[in-house]
Amino acid sequence: MxxxxxxxxxxxxxxxxxxxxxxARRRRRAGRTMHGGxxxxxxxxxxxxxxxFPFYWTIVAASRSNADLAKVxxxxxxxxxxxxxxxxxxxxxxxSLALLNSLIVSGSITxxxxxxxxxxxxxxxxxxxxxxxxxxxxxxxxxxIPPQLGVIPLFMLIAELQWVNQLQAVILPGxxxxxxxxxxxxxxxxxxxxxxxxxxxxxxASTARIFWSIVVPIARPGMAVLGMLxxxxxxxxxxxxxxxxxxxxxxxxxxxxxLGGGYVHDQSVxxxxxxxxxxxxxxxxxxxxxxxxxxxxxxxxxx
Numbered sequence: 001m002x003x004x005x006x007x008x009x010x011x012x013x014x015x016x017x018x019x020x021x022x023x024a025r026r027r028r029r030a031g032r033t034m035h036g037g038x039x040x041x042x043x044x045x046x047x048x049x050x051x052x053f054p055f056y057w058t059i060v061a062a063s064r065s066n067a068d069l070a071k072v073x074x075x076x077x078x079x080x081x082x083x084x085x086x087x088x089x090x091x092x093x094x095x096s097l098a099l100l101n102s103l104i105v106s107g108s109i110t111x112x113x114x115x116x117x118x119x120x121x122x123x124x125x126x127x128x129x130x131x132x133x134x135x136x137x138x139x140x141x142x143x144x145i146p147p148q149l150g151v152i153p154l155f156m157l158i159a160e161l162q163w164v165n166q167l168q169a170v171i172l173p174g175x176x177x178x179x180x181x182x183x184x185x186x187x188x189x190x191x192x193x194x195x196x197x198x199x200x201x202x203x204x205a206s207t208a209r210i211f212w213s214i215v216v217p218i219a220r221p222g223m224a225v226l227g228m229l230x231x232x233x234x235x236x237x238x239x240x241x242x243x244x245x246x247x248x249x250x251x252x253x254x255x256x257x258x259l260g261g262g263y264v265h266d267q268s269v270x271x272x273x274x275x276x277x278x279x280x281x282x283x284x285x286x287x288x289x290x291x292x293x294x295x296x297x298x299x300x301x302x303x
Contacts, residue, residue, distance in 0.1 A: 058278070061271035069267050085272035089259060092269065095276060098255035103280065105170050105241075105251060106234040112175035113230045114223050120176070121184025122215050126197055127207075136185070142178045147239075155243060169244040170251070174234060180226050187222035188215065231284050235277075252277040 061069055063082035068075055089095050123129070124136050154173060163169040192215060200210045216223075238253040245254055259266075259273045 055278070058271050058275050061268055062275045064268055066266050066268050081268065082272070085268050086276070088266070088269045089273045089276060093255040093258040093273065094250070095252070095255055095273060098250045098252045099276070099280070101167060101245075101250065102235055102252040102277075105167055106231050108171045109174040109234040110227050110231045112171075113177055113180050114227045116176040117180030117184045117226060118216070118219055118223055119211065120181045121186075121188050122192075122211060122219075124181070124185040125188040126192060126194065136182075139178050140182055143182075151240070151243065154240075158244060164244065165246045165249050167245075167249070170237075170241050173240070174237075177230070180230065183226055184219065184222055188219060191222070192218050228285060232281055235281055 060076060060078050062085055064075065064079040065081050068079060120139075124132060158164060158169040196214055197210060200214055205213070236253065237251075241251045241254050242257075245251065247254065247258060256270070256273050256277060259270045
């Protein structure tokens with residue numbers, strides 16, 4: 001008669017050590033996709049609908065006539081007058097010149113702000129120089145000053161330089177911002193190790209070489225976020241361009257105020273102009289949004 005014996009049990013791990021899963025099991029756990037519950041997806045869907053509805057209503061209003069918009073209840077489907085309303089926008093305002101001016105102004109301000117703020121943020125975060133703390137405190141303190149207080153002296157300055165109704169009057173005051181300097185400084189403090197800078201110094205790299213070869217690649221996600229915020233703020237700015245520019249050389253926000261004039265404002269034409277002014281912002285948001293996600297994913301992967 002054959003005697004059955006139980007297989008030997010694996011030795012227990014020493015005291016103080018935990019049983020570690022097998023490598024294959026760890027890989028399966030690491031590659032497992034996390035799924036939210038039904039309630040989470042429902043909340044996200046409702047939030048998406050509320051967020052996208054204003055843009056959808058802009059498309060509907062831009063494709064309808066003013067009489068259709070006055071109906072109760074209003075229609076919620078796009079109409080056939082989108083091209084006609086676009087033509088009315090081009091006739092009532094020089095929207096093509098306004099779009100070009102806004103692209104020049106917003107692009108210049110974005111490039112200048114990202115470059116200058118990244119340089120200043122790197123200096124405040126990783127370089128040692130006399131008066132660094134006091135200078136950073138003064139820079140951050142300027143954020144508490146209302147911008148309306150500087151409008152009169154700023155206009156007097158551009159009038160003295162004979163820049164009224166010229167694009168540089170809008171571009172130069174926005175080439176750097178205290179928020180951008182503080183934002184990039186905080187980002188580089190968290191994401192840029194001191195060891196990389198010290199290793200580059202040992203290899204003989206200059207400060208400029210360190211900035212372009214080490215700081216810029218690491219700071220790319222932060223630069224993309226700052227660039228997106230700066231472009232949207234510069235594109236939507238109305239207060240200073242309406243003071244420094246005229247209707248003969250406007251930006252988009254200045255040109256939109258010329259639409260739908262008359263005793264009864266044509267809301268469909270106004271919404272068509274608003275739609276034209278919104279499309280470039282959505283394009284930039286889509287492009288920079290990919291850069292943000294790509295940078296975050298690259299930073300999350302460890303070799």
